Amino acid sequence: MTGISRPQPTGHVALITGAARGIGAAVAERLARDGHRVILLDRLDDVRATAEGLAAQGLDAAAEVLDLGDLAGLGPRITQLSQREGIDIVVNNAGISPKHNGKRAPIAETALDEWQRVLDINLTAPFIICQATLPVMRARGWGRYIMMSSQAARTGSRVAGSHYAASKAGMVAFARSLAIEVGGQGITANCIAPGRIDTPMAQEAGAAANAAYVAAIPAGRIGTPADVADAVSFYAGNGSGFVTGTVMDVNGGHYMG
Template structure:
């Protein structure tokens, strides 16, 4: 058991997939969860946490909207008095070869995957600096480490998260705040179910551990980084990829 009781956590993209698993696992370790997604999409995750005896509420949030990050963090601090853990997980892909990529698809991916993490981190840092503690965790990707043909926008956003996180880690280390990245490989979620089944199977066969990852594989790495036991780890990229990229 990783002790997170008394900690207040915000997880973006908590309606499904990896974000849902992170929210459920953090709450299972005792954290009070604020699950964010658009509209009331995160309500199902909250219901699941509540029915397991945990503490959770949802917040309606489009991470690309100006002011959304400040409003979400302000609401959390008003209600809970603090924010201990921020997980920047919300993400999208709009795949295309660079030659054919539309500027809108470049910008949408950067806005959701990278700029939103900047805005939320900036908002969360204010209370975290006052508390002199905090855990910033962003979900990058193996594609941000190794690149992928047809995903230049996505790879740029995920590599950007790595550079961003390392810089933030240096800026706030003296305040007792850590910032780390988790870089998943191929995980079984809606995002990868959008890929043709034969392509998925071919990719899975090339993973040294010979399977797709499950959302929980990522969630447990996040739980560890959020814990006191990880207090000496900052500015790192924790790969959860079955050995796909070493």
């Protein structure tokens, strides 16, 4: 570890779901570099290697392997983790967007079990995680909830399925309800709505679809996980204490709401 510069610890602990790769991994690294202890959570065992990579850089990181689809066991596991670690920043980033031969299923052809699984992981799991972590934040009088919504929630989508768009729109409404309830306790709740970001999920849309999307973006490029991580960094910091119930669009100007 000699020669590695460690950030000044903030005393805050951030839980990031879906953190094995992509946006979640970028968020975890950015928050760790901001000085927060980060707990990376994912159903993939790869999350351990991601956390170990951060720790090797002198950052305070640990990993937990957990499937958010196991709703019955999720609350107790997160409650235990929250109490042990003192989690006061939560980034509900994990999400799924099923495709069939690279395309969304039309509404008329969307199976009920697929619809339910998307809502379970994208919306119900974040609700459970927020419930389980609220006691620690309330006891501290400080907390940050950051929900990963989507441009699909703002405009609809020809790429993402209806269940994905509905779940991400639900995240916005849920975050605003949470913001109203806990705003007077030093806790904020905000959403980030990324546009097309260069992740494995976006790559499933295919090169042609991504090229057409880029052509319509005023910024002239697809977004990066680091672009989203920068937005999360703001919401997770002390400087965002008077910002709650908001949606930050990170899309290069493709949607201006």
